Amino acid sequence: MKIAFIAHDRKKDEMVNFVTAYEHVFEGHEMFSTGTTGERIMEATNLKIHRFMSGPLGGDQQIGSLVAQDELDLIIFLRDPLMAQPHEPDISALLRLCDVYGIPVATNIATAEILVKAIDRGDFAWRELVHKYKPGVDPE
Numbered sequence: 664m665k666i667a668f669i670a671h672d673r674k675k676d677e678m679v680n681f682v683t684a685y686e687h688v689f690e691g692h693e694m695f696s697t698g699t700t701g702e703r704i705m706e707a708t709n710l711k712i713h714r715f716m717s718g719p720l721g722g723d724q725q726i727g728s729l730v731a732q733d734e735l736d737l738i739i740f741l742r743d744p745l746m747a748q749p750h751e752p753d754i755s756a757l758l759r760l761c762d763v764y765g766i767p768v769a770t771n772i773a774t775a776e777i778l779v780k781a782i783d784r785g786d787f788a789w790r791e792l793v794h795k796y797k798p799g800v801d802p803e
């Protein structure tokens with residue numbers, strides 16, 4: 664699966680603790696992140712993550728472009744609901760695209776816990792099937 668991690672500053676410790684706790688689940692998946700979030704996760708774990716720009720500099724939009732290209736299966740985006748962000752329009756745009764394309768997105772740790780357990784159980788295998796049998800794609 665292709666998974667993206669994004670966390671606002673006051674949620675980064677929570678994200679690092681979460682990904683560290685479930686490192687065994689995330690291993691073997693392809694991972695993406697905004698700049699600082701990915702840096703923090705890679706410092707704390709052995710995971711390899713493709714890092715985009717920092718959120719305020721366009722990272723949310725870069726992850727949004729993956730969603731629009733059907734190149735992402737799930738996003739864990741720990742947002743700070745108590746702090747205004749300078750790039751709020753980018754954040755709204757990313758969440759909107761997730762709704763347009765039906766991408767599962769956790770915006771708090773409670774939902775993230777449920778999604779990671781679903782990954783572990785293989786509940787997302789249907790997305791792989793959808794991709795495999797997409798019109799115009801050779802099912803190989």
Ligand SMILES: O=C(CO)COP(=O)(O)O
Binds near residue numbers: 716719754
């Ligand atoms: O601002 C962010 C998401 O909106 C996160 O960006 P960083 O991971 O670079 O801090």
